[in-house]
Amino acid sequence: MTYVRSCPEIYGVLGCHGSWLVDHPWGIPLSYRAIMGETMSDRQKFERFLWFHGQIKSGKYPNAPHLAEAFEISGRTAQRDVEFMRDRLDAPFAYDHFRRGYRYTDTFYELPGHWISETNVLALALAVRLASTIPDPALKDELCCLINRVVNTSGGTGESCIDRVGDKISVKNIEYARVDEQIFRQTVQALFEDQALQITYHSPHTAKTSSRTIQPLHLMHYMGSWYLLAWCATSRAIRDFALSRLQAIEPSPDPVQLPANLPPIKEYTRKHFGIMQGHETIAVALRFSPKISPWLAEQIWHPQQKVTTEPDGSLLLEFPAADFRELVKIILSHGAEVQVVEPPELRILVREEIERMTKIYLSV
Secondary structure, three states, X not given: OOEEEEEHHHHHHHOOOEEEEEOOOOOEEOOHHHHHOOOHHHHHHHHXXXXXXXXXXXXXXXXXXXXXXXXXXXXXXXXXXXXXXHHOOOOOEEEEOXXXXXXXXXXXXXXXXXXXXXXHHHHHHHHHHHHHHXXXXXXXXXXXXXXXXXXXXXXXXXXXXXXXXXXXXXXOOOOOOOOOXXXXXXXXXXXXXXXXXXXXXXXXXXXXXXXXXXXXXXXXXXXXXXXXXXXXXXXXXXXEXXXXXXEEEEEOOOOOOOOOOOOOHHHHHHHOOOOOOOOOOEEXXXXXXXXXXXXXXXXXXXXXXXXXXXXXXXXXXXXXXXXXXXXXXXXXXXXXXEEEEEOHXXXXXXXXXXXXXXXXXXXX
């Protein structure tokens, strides 16, 4: 039989106690089926639990006589139901003598979800680990507490997927940019509330700081860093903004009017290579040496990429790109194992960067 319990180890992942499945005879069963089976009597018990829980949540201080009257059962049966909820479902009851009824000492308590399966909890465990990329600890805590409420908690011993998620799954990013917690939270809130923002943004490409009014469209976690795709009222175009480069952010008192022909943002992001976006794309062709072709054949650089294995074992990779700045860095990271076939302007950019690098190392 499957049960749930609470454990502090999840705090190391999200900073909040969480819940998970364990197989232990003293835990709390995850599903009411596991508790009671499938008889009509069992379903009626579940209805009584839901009613009692709902009465407490609405501040009505129910008691066993109230339960007996509402469902036309004996007082002893009603009292057994209350004790079952307290002892087996871990309901945090406190009896109020003045109101002659029960309340919860933990206002966040919820009855265990009878629809939660082990696969569901495994999915929650993955969500817990992936949430480590969120720069706002408060949002991580909210996720953990939500999991705690959905799965419910109780005492017991044992281990399962959420308990071991830290040992089994990890997320490791390098060269990522730190994001201010408040800026991240304000960005997320504005995104889901369709709120325009006034931002102060510093661009390392131009070495300039500018103030803009934007309409957030899409938040992307890319290569370990967070980027906001937004409609910029100043440039009248979609622009990407690294959250780490936002120096100030506040709600805009004036709404931003989006163009009627604005493309679906998911379609827009899928069209281009990397984080750099643009309306026009150029076909890129890279030839990788036979030495590293097996590794490159495993990689997806773009949803529309075309991969061709040539007779000598080299690999030709073709895909569209809208901006070459990021691409040049990636090409150089493969050294002499890659050659730019097309377009000529990309070949020139790579050659010029190699020449600058050569001057540096020849002078040593």
